[in-house]
Amino acid sequence: MEQWPMVKSGFQKEKEFDASSSSSKDEFTIALSGNANVGKSVIFNQLTGSNQIVGNWPGKTVEKAQGKLYFQGQKIHVIDLPGIYSFSTFSMEEIVSREYIAYEKPDVVINVLDASVLERNLFFTLQLMEMEVPLVVCINQVDIARQKGIIIDEKKLEKALGVPVVSTVAVRGEGLRKLIEKAVKAAENPENVPEIIKYGGEVEKRIQNLSEMIESKKISLKYSNRWMAIKILENDPEIIKNIKNESPDIISYANQLAYQIEKIHQEPSFAVMASERYTLANFIASGAQVQTKIDIPFSERLDKILTHPVLGYFTSALVIIGLLLWTFTIGDFLEGILSNAFSFFQPVDPQFSGAITAILWNGAFGGIVAGVTLIIPFVIPFYLMLSYIENSGLLTRVAFMMDSFMHKIGLHGKALIPLILGYGCNVPAIDSTRILETRRERLLAAFAITFAPCAARTILILGLVAIFVNIWWALALYVLDLIIIVIMGRLALKATPGESTGLIMEMHTLKLPSFSVILKQTWARTKSLIYLVFPIYIVGSALIQAFYAMGVLEPVSNFMAPLTVGWLGLPAFAGVLLIVGAVRKEFILLTLVSFVGTDLTLALNTTQFIVLAIVGMLYLPCFSTIAILIKEFGWKAASLITGANFTTALVVGGLFAHILPYFL
Known part of the structure; x- marks a missing residue:
């Protein structure tokens, strides 16, 4: 039997349902619509709790969020439409929103406005009123508006617009019960559409x-x-x-x-x-x-620093560095604990001999461990901090400051958000390129992301270079990677016809975000990663070990010797390392340890450590990344991006293999 959540988070709990209070219609659809960053998603999360489905609109790459709640005996479907500023055809989000309202005809549209920028948000409200749909206006974030000395008279606004108006503080659940009551009342009387507001x-x-x-x-x-x-x-x-x-x-x-x-x-x-x-x-x-007259709030004084023509670049760099340091510090600590815990139950080193079932199981279990030791220690802390930075308003300031730099590779500042995500994991980062306006921009961003050193590549860099060479060479590889991203981005820009769009991004007020919203966003991102990555890790790890046990990989490794030994200057077994690394980059390190033990200096010299780390950092995206590239852009684009990664890794790795011996 389908379960519907009770309304919560700021609502008074329903002890009993009064049958007399229920309307003749017991099921409604409410659409939440409004500009970006007005708190629309917070309202959606407060209303629907965990009872949400997130997918794509049919035939579109735009994310679709829908949930449901149970209120006074009525079932209410809630649709969170994309945050937009108009009903033009400049973006897929705008087309999706207007087509849904016109064709699906929700019983009522709740237009969410930011109380602190009322005039700017009303521009979209007037367009909704032109569509002549049942409408309720929600003035959200009235607490932030009060801090700025702005007080909104609900009654006057209601009279001017001719539609119900409700003030809310969504992060605390204030006003949400009244909002739903007004929405249900409007849904019960669909003929009461907004009065026509006439222009000049x-x-x-x-x-x-x-x-x-x-x-x-x-x-x-x-x-x-x-x-x-x-x-x-x-x-x-x-x-x-x-x-x-x-x-x-x-x-x-x-x-x-x-x-x-x-x-x-x-x-x-x-x-x-x-x-x-x-x-x-x-x-x-x-x-x-x-x-009203008030002192300038701290958030506005901080905003001036964050967007300062000079200081803004330093603060942006601090935000990005802080995000990465938090992720790697917490991740390294948790990864050690989890790795020890799993090794206590079952060895997970590659097993290349014995019964085929034992080989497959060991490989599959290794995939499970690999997934857990990436997602829990690295990805979850990364997403927690990213959600905090995103919801506090810091990330939009960083994107704004980095806009001119990002244009050098054909993108605008907004593309920095998925690129930063790529340092946690390339898969959700490529998925998040949907925030960009055109397929060309999404493709260019995805291309750049595949060169970003994700958590798995970081483990490889730290395990090979930071430990066996020194930390400065490890940091130098990150600088090298950033240079390569810029160079390859420029080449991709010249090879991809089209024009870059300008940056249009809402600079919403700096604030302390809701912890519950951060947790829900983190779980939503982590959940989608688990569903895609875990099966590929498990199956891929098992197949790699099975292929090696059957003697399939060794001939391939020998075939690769002119490349790995001749051009890259690596030992003959490096071919196997690169093959297993296609599943997951730190498998290179894991397999190397299984071959020679924990003292890797017995098999590699200083130059080989650095070259193997460079090649592992740059070559073929992992299976999961290739899968998301195919899903989002098709086989052709995925093949070209994969080929570019592979070629870059071989060229850069070979150059370093031939140049470094003169300096080391």
């Missing part, structure tokens, strides 16, 4: 004329006539294409009206429409809010 006379007259013509033609699109009229006047390509297929004369008439608007205002019609909305948003906001 010249514009409004032409919107009405075009709306009437669209209505007379009986256009089959499910959007409201007024909304379609506005979109045509704004020159929205998708709406124009769809209407042209049904009634070309509407477009001809719209072009005449748009020309008239442009002639009157001396501006493009889309700019005129945007100006009309901003003017109205300013008028509504100024009438509903009061600005």
